[in-house]
Amino acid sequence: MTTAQEARGTWPATDAGRAVLIAGPTASGKSALALRLAEATxxxxxxTDSMQVYxxxxxxxxxxTREEEARVPHRLYGHRDAAINCSVGMWLDDAxxxxxGIRTSGRMPIFVGGTGLYFKALLRGLANVPQVPAEIREAVRGRLERDGIEALHxxxxxxxxVMGERLKPRDRTRVARALEVFEGTGRSIADWHAHGLPPLLAPASMTAVFLAPDRGELYARIDRRFETMVAHGALDEVxxxxxxxxxxxxxAMKAHGVPALIRHLRGEISRAEAAAIGALDTRHYAKRQFTWFRHQLPEFEWVLPVEATRHxxxxD
Incomplete structure (x- = not known):
């Protein structure tokens, strides 16, 4: 029996109700683990990452990479244009x-990423907020740029x-979203959140792991990876x-590293400064991912990356 066959014997790839969820902070090795599991099963x-949809x-x-995507089926990667605000609801519809389709084929879905809200929507469902007309959204964003966040709040x-009290006055994205929902629907977004869509996955039919590497090692890896990105095409991409x-x-315009690299392209800061800012922002994001999953999704079992394959x- 081959290694892949042995793994298939462990994982019921033909069980249409089974799913694996692999979460963790950025640069923790999630994609590599998912690829190995998909090849074996x-x-x-x-x-399940909000930036990798673009x-x-x-x-x-x-x-x-394209080579990795060719090895096993990948879904919902790069399927949205950067001009689209891909909300959690849009992603959940796509998912x-x-x-x-995966269930029909008899394969096992492997959800992998670091966006906690996506995983939470999978497991808990989501508020069914209607689509806001584009003209209302654009008008709100226009007032934000013209009058500033304080006036919009x-x-x-x-x-x-309710939302005015709940949201911080400097939270540009959420304040604008709350206002456009109210103007577009006549109801508070808090009301819509009270009546949502059902979850897609049942806890009893899934295995959910959160890769939790040593913080110091993770931050060093983030720094090295960002430098590699800049050296291998990220600057041209931005x-x-x-x-x-x-x-x-x-x-997409707020993806980690994008604002800093745009500042560099405008001549405002050096490439080294942009790389340092991008890496720092990414480290801060990784720290928030640890905190968010710990408090919001206790369904996930935390494991060290080196123990994940055995788990x-x-x-081996």
Missing amino acids: GGVIVN RDLRIITARP AAVLA AELARKDP AALAERRLDPLLP LNLP
């Missing part, structure tokens, strides 16, 4: 369609006191994105 990898940002978001507090002159509030019953 015949599974399908499903992106086709414009392969390098700086550390998406799987539901992909999951249905004051407007939100008048129209939607330059092409900057040329599109998209709304700076779009998620998932994969051969």
Whole structure:
């Protein structure tokens, strides 16, 4: 019996109800582990990272390479344009369609990524907020740029006191989102959150692991990886994105490293300074990922990356 066959004997790849969830901070080795599991079981990898959905940002978001994507089926990677604000709801709709196809094929879905809200939506469901008309969204964003976040937060507090109290006055993205939902639907986003969509996965039918490497080792790896990204095409990737002159509030425009590299391209800071800022932002994000998953998703079992293969019953 081959190694892959042995793994298939451990993992019921033909069990249409089985799923594996692999989460963890950025640069913890999630993608490599998912690839190994998918190769061993015949599974399908499903992106669960909010930045890796954008086709414009392969390098700086550390998406799987084209060679890796050719080895096993990958879904929901680079399928959205950077001009789109891919919300959790949009991703969940995409994931539901992909999951249905995987189930039909009899394969095992392997959800991998670091976006806690995506995993939470998979397991807990999501508020069913209607699509806000583009003209309302653009008008709100226009007022934000013209009048500033303080004025927009004051407007939100008048129209939607609940969210005005709940959101920090400097939280540009969430304040704008709350205001556009209220103007587009006539209801507070808090009301919509009270009535949501059902979860896609049942806890009893899944294995969920969170890769938890040593912090010092992880931060050093983040620094090395960011330098490698910049040296191998990330700067050109960001330059092409900057040329599109998209709304700076779009998620793709705020991907870790993108704002700093754009500043470098404008001549405001050196390449070394941009790389240092991008790496620092990524380390801060990794720290938040540890905290978020610990408090929000107790379903995940924390494991050291070196122990993950044994934990998932994969051969060494």
